[in-house]
Every structure is written in C-alpha cells, then in structure tokens.
Amino acid sequence: DADVTQTPRNRITKTGKRIMLECSQTKGHDRMYWYRQDPGLGLRLIYYSFDVKDINKGEISDGYSVSRQAQAKFSLSLESAIPNQTALYFCATSDSALTGGNQPQHFGDGTRLSIL
C-alpha cells in the first residue's frame, strides 16, 4: 500500500460544486502539504499543516480550504469549484523529527481534477 494515499485519483465535476480531496498517510509524519500542478508552472503550495492544530496558507490559497482531521489525514476542499481550478493536486508529507536538516517531502500519486 502507498504511504501517502490520495482519493479520488480522478474527478470530473461542474462549476459551483463543492469538492473534497482527501489525503491520508501511514508514514507517521507530522507535516502535510497540498500543492497543485499546472502545465508550465510547476507545483505551487496551497496550504500546509505542521500538526492537527496548525494550518497555514500557502502561495495560492484563495478558493480553497483545508482540514487536518488527525495527524494522518489532511483534506482539501473547493467550496465552489471554478474551471481555473482544473489541475493535478498533490498531497505531501515530511517529518520534522528527523535530524539532518530539511527532509524530502513524500508525495501521493495525485488527484486529477477537471471542472467543467
């Protein structure tokens, strides 16, 4: 089983609908992140969380919200989806407890979201 699991893997929906993307991890990491990938733009940070009670906005948080339900779960919501939110979304985790500086982030397989 994957260490970082994103559901659904693919979703097509209509403008104005509320959508939730879910991320769960079995790595025991404390830090979780949501990114979106657009062609030619790389990945951009939407939100990040250091623990259950810590939520922070990233570079492009407008139109999104998140919930850290448990250390292992971090969900991303689009309250009223719009077509320019069509993208590939990635969840990532990292472990602040490890020594040796910034640890690599480990990514889920992504959710491909299309908003019509």
Next chain:
Amino acid sequence: AQKVTQAQTEISVVEKEDVTLDCVYETRDTTYYLFWYKQPPSGELVFLIRRNSFDEQNEISGRYSWNFQKSTSSFNFTITASQVVDSAVYFCALSETMGAQKLVFGQGTRLTINP
C-alpha cells in the same frame, strides 16, 4: 522571495546520449536546501536528491550526477548514457531552512529519450 528557474521546457535526445538539465535559483537565505524530483508518465513524484547549501560537493548515483555551484546559484542534473526509462518531467526545488520549509518548484523540464 525564492525562485527556481528551469529554462529548458523540453529536451529530446536519442538513447545513450548524455543530457544535462539546468536549474538556477534565487534566494536571500544563506542556508537552504535544493532538491530534484522525477515525475514519470504515470504521474507520481519521485524524490531523487537533496543538497544543502553548505555542501558543494558533486554527487554521483549510478548514471545520475548533480553539480551544485553556489557561485552561479545553479544545481544542474546530468544523466549519463540515457535510457528510455529516464523519460519524465524533472523538477528542481528550493526549500528554506526556517519556517514552513515549503518547497518552491521550478517549472519542470520534460525529458524525452528516444530509442
């Protein structure tokens, strides 16, 4: 603000050729980390390497090598004797050492290895 630039949008080579992917970064931090990730056609992101700003030694892992030059703010990635399985999008990323330690990604380079 931090910025990563991968000027090569797409590269196409024939199998067994060597290929270098360029990465140039900007940061005001004196301490930072650099990463390379691979995104194969299946879409997942695979971590390849981490380098901190104090370690300018080049690194080699099999056919892969990385050249970090702080003087030119570059962290280039070379694949020697390329193979079709190396075809992917490659991302360079920069991370601050304080605060969120969030990753700032370059735009990515799509590498195609033709048989």
